Amino acid sequence: MRKIVLSSAVSVTLVAATLAATQTASSADPTSTAAPAAAAGGAAVRTAGEYVVVYDEGTTDAAARAAIAAAGGTVVSSNESVGYAFVRTESEQFAAAAAAAPGLLGAAANRRIGTSPDGADEADDAVERLTATVADAADGAVLQSSRGKGPKGPGAEPLADLQWDMAAIDATAEGSHAVQPGSDKVSVGIIDTGVDGSHPDLAPNFDAETSRNFVTDLPEIDGPCEVETCVDPADVDEGGHGTHVAGTVAAAVNGLGIAGVAPEVNLVNLRAGQDSGYFFLQPTLDAITYAADSGVDVVNMSFYVDPWLFNCQANPADSPEEQAEQRVTVAAVQRAIDYARDNGVLPVGAAGNAATDLGAPGVDASSPNFPVDEEGNPVGARERTIDNSTCLSVPAESAGVVTVTSTGPSGRKAYYSNYGTEQADVAAPGGDAYDTPNGRVDVTAQILSTYPENVLAAEGAIDENGEPTTPSVVREVAEDGTSAYYRYLQGTSMAAPHAAGVAALIVSEYGENDPAHPGTLTLDPSLTEALLLGTAEDVACPVPAEFTYRRVTAAGETVTTATCAGPADVNGFYGQGVVNAVDAVTAF
Structure with a gap:
């Protein structure tokens, strides 16, 4: 749920010392009254x-x-x-x-949302990309591969056998797609770094007319602008994270690559992230409220609000001005979430990737992570003791957000996933590269989804002939010569869109005509949420409740623990259970 400096909109920091790399969860030309100034030509330079x-x-x-x-x-x-x-x-x-x-x-x-400071420890940051660097650090071993464990029945897409995640929630050709593949009268908004609307697996479902970019690229943090105005078109993703999220939600069934959870719903790009991975408060608010005004049914939010990992009401480690800023941030995001729900939008968010019990977060040593010095190091970060009753991770802990934790191929809570009895609503596959019998890296234990060719080329993840240079990238070439790219990533950012996709299926199955937006469907977000949570499959806490994670790399072995609390039907690891697409659309 954070960005990668190599590319994406998630400031993805790779898996620490031995896992060197990159990691999310804004904009120009909105035309709604929610952001009247930007309608004149994009958000102003901050x-x-x-x-x-x-x-x-x-x-x-x-x-x-x-x-x-x-x-x-x-x-x-x-x-x-x-x-x-x-x-x-x-x-x-x-x-x-x-x-x-x-x-x-x-x-x-008006600061950024969703990035991690350079050099941060993996325990404090999102782990969302496993590249060749990581594979090399693990002696190149891809063990206990999950290839061939996905669905490959009649009607399945060519790469379906790499989608263990879809099999885990019954979102397959023989599962939910046979009952309810989603309706083109239902829209999912991707609030992220952008969506590559030209990707062959996304183009059939991409809603260019409704999509908006609420961000103006800033050369001092984003690098040279790709267009003269520094306002990218609303079908571009220079980070990659948003395109990956979009594919999990609604990659089309078209005989190419993969299929999303809801392969026939509309995808709306609501870009709120800079190319560099920064997400500012104002574009994020504009994206959420625009979703409400434009008839979007579900929004996916794989980010949290910076510069504070936790926004506190009155933390004694913060100045009065900083305390006031955090209170305003919490209030502003909550206002936007409330407005969205009041206007038919269900917000779905990622729990975060710090392996933290959000009910007892302990010490935050990373905030504020902005501004930064010339080397990119946060100049004001210091240790703060976090009070669970007065400090919130936003928007994961904002009221009205369905908060999603992450699972690996075995069904265990992913080692990096945040959790908490008060915070976890549901769980979904997000990938776990170490979810193997011996704790060694398996690239395919992550989530495979769509990825922009331009980002891969800029990173050197594909060569001059378009061939992948890392095992984390898959190229698919159709009979007609169409080429498309897919990438393995892991994180709660990858878990959330599985839940968002199931929510879109629920609206498709049970929604009614929307008088405010003729030709579309709508469903009260409270009903969508109730069905999403109520049809999730219960998963009990492990026994013993203190679960041990073992991660083995060339640099050595790391052992960590996380303690699950609560009964099978609602606990800190899985919330009310793992989302299930078939159960959700056959509840009545």
């Missing part, structure tokens, strides 16, 4: 003097704008329905003035 200001409940947009002006700010755009504004200011006292202004809840600096 500076140190930019803030998201949240209104007090009941404050009108006009009154809030007046208060912002009095505090020394200039409104760039605002969203009266949710109650926030994007503001620029030259005043160093603006945040304090906004917090004290009548009608305003406060201001949060």
Whole structure:
């Protein structure tokens, strides 16, 4: 659920010292009233003097704008329905003035969401990519391969035997696809680094008309802009993470590559992540609220809000200004989530990849992870003791989000996955490269999904002839010469889209005509959530409840533990169970 510096939108840091590498979970040209300023040509370049200001409940947009002006700010755009504004200011006292202004809840600096600081330890960061570097570190051994363990029955796609994850939740040609493959009247929004709408396995389901990019590339962090305006088209992914997520949700059944959980639903790109993997608060809010206004039924959110791993109400290790910023961030995201659910959207989010019990998180030593120095190291990070009752990982712990933990091929909770009796709603396959009998690396124990050719080429993961240079990449060439690429990744970022896909199947099966968006279906998010959780297959805690993980690489052996709590029908590892596509669409 984080980014990779090689590419993606998930700042994916690879598996630490011996697993050197890369890892998520924004935008230009929205046209909805949720982001009126961006409609004129994309989000503005972000500076140190930019803030998201949240209104007090009941404050009108006009009154809030007046208060912002009095505090020394200039409104760039605002969203009266949710109650926030994007503001620029030259005043160093603006945040304090906004917090004290009548009608305003406060201001949060418009910083990134979803990235990990360079050099961070694997225990603190998401592990979402296993590249050739990792395979080499493990003596190149791919043991107990899961190849051939996926479904390969009649009607299955060519790479279906590599999709153990779909077999695990019965989202196969002979399973849920035979009952309900999804409806093109249902849409899933991918809030991520973008979606490659030209990928041959995504193009049949890609909704270019509804898709939006809420991000302007910033050369100082993203590198040279690909287009003159620095605003990428809404069908581009320069990171890779969002395209991978999209394929798990809805790769088409077209005789090529793989099939997604819901292979006939619409995919909507709601880009909120920079090429570099940074996710700023304002584009993320705009993406969530645009989803609500545009008739999207489910959104996948494989990210968390930076610069704070945990946003706390009043942590004594933080300054008063930092405390206020975190409170505003929690409130702003919650407002957007509430608005989305009130308008027919079910938000699905990743639990995170720090192997942490979110009910007892302990010490956070990585926050704030932005700003950074010239070497990319966070300048303000320090140890903070995290109080579970007043600190939240956002949006995973935001109310109304279906939070998903990750499992490996054996069904165990993935070693990196966060968990918690209060936080885990359901579990889904997210991959675990060490889920093997001897704890050695197996690339195919991760999740295979769609990936952009341009990103692979930029990373050197394919050569000049288009052939993969790493076992984590698979190339598929159809009889007509069409070439498509797929990549193995692991993380709760990969687990969440499995749940989002099942939610889309539920809306497809039980939804009703949406009068607000003619020609589409809708279902109350509370009903979608109830069916998603209620049809998940119960998985009891392991015995003993303290589960031991063994990871073996060329550098040595690592042993860690995680303790599961709760009964079989609802516990910290699996929530209310592992999602099941067939059960979800045959509940009645």
